[in-house]
Amino acid sequence: MAAETSAPATGAGExxxxxxxxxxxxxxxxxxxxxxxxxxxxxxxxxxxDLASAANGQQFDIKVxxxxxxxxxxxxxxxxxxxxxxxRHREGDEEDGPPIHGxxxxxxxxxxxxxxxxxxxxxxxxxxxVNGPGAGAGSGEGPSPIVNxxxxxxxxxxxxxxYSASKPLVIQVIAQQWRFTYRYPQFGGFETTYLAVPQNxxxxxxxxxxxxxxxxxxxxxxxxxxxxxxxxxxxxxKPLQLGSITVRCDELCGLWHGAMYDYGSVMTQSAFQSWAxxxxxxxxxxxxxxxxxxxxxxxxxxxxxxxxxxxLGLTGAGGGYYPPNDPSQP
Amino acid sequence: xxxxxxxxxxxxxxxxxxxxxxxxxxxxxxxGPPVVxxxxxxxxxxxxxxxxxxxxxxxxxxxxxxxxxxxxxPKTGAWVHTTLFQVPAGSRVNVTxxxxxxxxxxxxxxxxxxxxxxxxxxxxxxxxxxxxNSWASCSVGHTFSIPGIGLNVPVxxxxxxxxxxxxxxxxxxxSGPHTTxxxxxxxxxxxxxxxxxxxVPCGLGYLDGFGGPMQTIGFMTxxxxxxx
Numbered sequence: 173m174a175a176e177t178s179a180p181a182t183g184a185g186e187x188x189x190x191x192x193x194x195x196x197x198x199x200x201x202x203x204x205x206x207x208x209x210x211x212x213x214x215x216x217x218x219x220x221x222d223l224a225s226a227a228n229g230q231q232f233d234i235k236v237x238x239x240x241x242x243x244x245x246x247x248x249x250x251x252x253x254x255x256x257x258x259x260r261h262r263e264g265d266e267e268d269g270p271p272i273h274g275x276x277x278x279x280x281x282x283x284x285x286x287x288x289x290x291x292x293x294x295x296x297x298x299x300x301x302v303n304g305p306g307a308g309a310g311s312g313e314g315p316s317p318i319v320n321x322x323x324x325x326x327x328x329x330x331x332x333x334x335y336s337a338s339k340p341l342v343i344q345v346i347a348q349q350w351r352f353t354y355r356y357p358q359f360g361g362f363e364t365t366y367l368a369v370p371q372n373x374x375x376x377x378x379x380x381x382x383x384x385x386x387x388x389x390x391x392x393x394x395x396x397x398x399x400x401x402x403x404x405x406x407x408x409x410k411p412l413q414l415g416s417i418t419v420r421c422d423e424l425c426g427l428w429h430g431a432m433y434d435y436g437s438v439m440t441q442s443a444f445q446s447w448a449x450x451x452x453x454x455x456x457x458x459x460x461x462x463x464x465x466x467x468x469x470x471x472x473x474x475x476x477x478x479x480x481x482x483x484l485g486l487t488g489a490g491g492g493y494y495p496p497n498d499p500s501q502p
Numbered sequence: 503x504x505x506x507x508x509x510x511x512x513x514x515x516x517x518x519x520x521x522x523x524x525x526x527x528x529x530x531x532x533x534g535p536p537v538v539x540x541x542x543x544x545x546x547x548x549x550x551x552x553x554x555x556x557x558x559x560x561x562x563x564x565x566x567x568x569x570x571x572x573x574x575x576p577k578t579g580a581w582v583h584t585t586l587f588q589v590p591a592g593s594r595v596n597v598t599x600x601x602x603x604x605x606x607x608x609x610x611x612x613x614x615x616x617x618x619x620x621x622x623x624x625x626x627x628x629x630x631x632x633x634x635n636s637w638a639s640c641s642v643g644h645t646f647s648i649p650g651i652g653l654n655v656p657v658x659x660x661x662x663x664x665x666x667x668x669x670x671x672x673x674x675x676x677s678g679p680h681t682t683x684x685x686x687x688x689x690x691x692x693x694x695x696x697x698x699x700x701x702v703p704c705g706l707g708y709l710d711g712f713g714g715p716m717q718t719i720g721f722m723t724x725x726x727x728x729x730x
Contacts, residue, residue: 346610349712350699351649353612363612365652382609383703383712427717428697431649458615461635 191258199250203243210238220394223417223438225410227394233300240289312379312397312405315467321374321408331357331378332465335448337441340374340408343367344465347379347386347399350432352419359448361465362455367419367436369393369411370444379405380468386432387423396422404467411438535584535720537727538573540595546730547592555581555600555680556644556657556700560673560721568715569603569644569704569722572674581674585698585724592691592730594620597646597655599683602675604666605640605659606702606711613645613701616685618653624685626658634658636702640666643681644704648726650696657683690728699723 215235222228259269302319313319316326323339325331331342335358344355346363355363367390369375379388379397386399388407392415397407414437421432439447452459463469503511540550553574560570562583572581589595608614614634616624623630634656636642643659660666660679670678690696700722703711715721 348610348701349716353610363610383710426712427719427723428699431697434649455615457633458612461611461614461633461637463611463637 199247203246206242207239220391223392223413223415230394312407315404317406340376342376345379345388347381348383349426350428357465359452362452362459368447370441371411374410377407382469384425385423386421386425389420389422392417402468414438537586539588541588541590541729544590546590549594551596553598556603557673557675558603558669588727589689591728593689595689596686599657601643601657601681602670603643604669607636609703611637614656619685619687624655644700644702648696648698653687694728696726
């Protein structure tokens with residue numbers, strides 16, 4: 173750029189304009205305009221929305237990163253377009269261009285600025301990850317989360333304690349080919365295919381699988397957590413607004429992976445409690461058949477079956493699970 | 503190497519590649535089980551009756567040890583080795599499933615609950631049932647589940663040891679111990695494809711039973727095509 177700004181006059185008596193200042197002014201106006209547009213116009217529509225705290229955090233992070241990246245992109249584009257217009261080859265001009273040499277000041281400025289931007293983003297991203305449960309990531313933190321909301325319940329006994337609006341609502345997400353089911357241990361452990369969460373209350377998702385690896389992605393809630401067999405993957409969010417939720421599997425999990433989605437909703441506290449109480453009664457018969465609530469379930473073993481199968485004399489395919497390696501039929 | 507030889511070699515190589523691609527497309531991508539048409543000649547909204555059977559194995563494919571569904575062709579009355587069928591949009595679909603396979607417990611007993619049927623029940627050998635507990639007794643062979651319309655029906659199995667030891671050995675089954683399961687549901691009012699599946703991990707020889715026939719159209723999963 174220095175070489176360009178110090179280019180000789182193009183004609184006798186003409187003074188070379190201050191290209192650097194021109195570019196800076198154009199950049200300042202466009203960078204400011206693009207940042208304002210990103211923040212106030214595009215920002216509220218950026219994914220995944222602001223239905224829940226984790227989603228809100230992700231949207232804020234994307235807004236910040238976009239607002240920081242836009243001036244850099246605008247600068248590169250302006251430099252490119254300005255060069256094409258101002259320093260284009262003109263009819264009849266057969267002269268060589270001026271020799272270009274490196275400019276230490278420009279190089280150091282560029283490297284320093286971009287380094288500062290990247291380090292700031294690194295610091296910002298790190299802070300956002302630990303700034304409250306699910307703040308910037310919304311993803312599973314594993315069985316022992318580092319950042320928990322007040323009153324988080326991580327043991328089976330805690331999770332099965334009666335529901336209280338002052339503590340996180342525990343929902344166990346059970347993935348299986350090709351459907352998610354949701355278990356509510358604080359409401360007697362009933363299981364359902366519909367995801368309902370209350371507004372303005374922390375929700376603790378305990379995500380697991382009973383067959384292969386899936387991924388629980390509750391888009392509008394900003395939660396995305398792997399569902400692995402034998403693993404309890406905990407993720408938090410706090411629904412802030414009423415609305416509908418779309419849940420998809422985001423891990424290729426077999427033939428009908430693409431059809432593994434369902435819907436849910438964020439309800440008011442009173443509506444949620446009514447729904448949960450009604451569901452508890454509706455599913456009472458099948459709840460009695462479910463295994464005791466646990467943070468994970470072993471796909472290869474069901475201890476409760478032993479008595480029945482032994483009494484009946486069945487083994488293998490006729491009455492038992494196929495072991496992982498080449499089972500035999502009775 | 504002379505020019506004609508080089509041209510000939512190139513041509514042969516080109517034809518070999520084209521032939522290979524055509525073979526792969528026809529043999530693997532376009533090939534599939536037939537669709538049994540229950541919608542032909544039936545006006546949208548009119549009831550249809552479909553019939554399926556689930557067999558402990560099949561002797562009509564190159565996977566004889568895979569469990570499999572068969573669907574009865576309404577025109578010929580023959581059992582077809584497929585899991586694809588068409589029904590008219592908005593119709594009441596009356597389903598009969600002959601459960602020839604022995605019992606295997608559901609991985610998730612939640613799927614022992616009947617949902618999405620008219621009345622919320624299925625009839626097992628003529629008796630209405632809303633829940634089957636495959637963990638408490640030998641009661642469930644497979645399931646017939648269409649997640650897209652919330653349908654889940656655990657298909658009852660023969661319950662005794664002798665019946666489970668003497669399941670039918672020749673597909674499609676025409677005799678042997680079995681249960682008769684009937685239920686009805688309403689087909690969606692608009693056209694669409696709805697996949698259906700079994701929820702019992704019945705993939706013999708695959709990790710925890712979740713592969714093979716569980717993942718293969720024509721065996722334990724398929725599609726219901728709703729047409730108007």
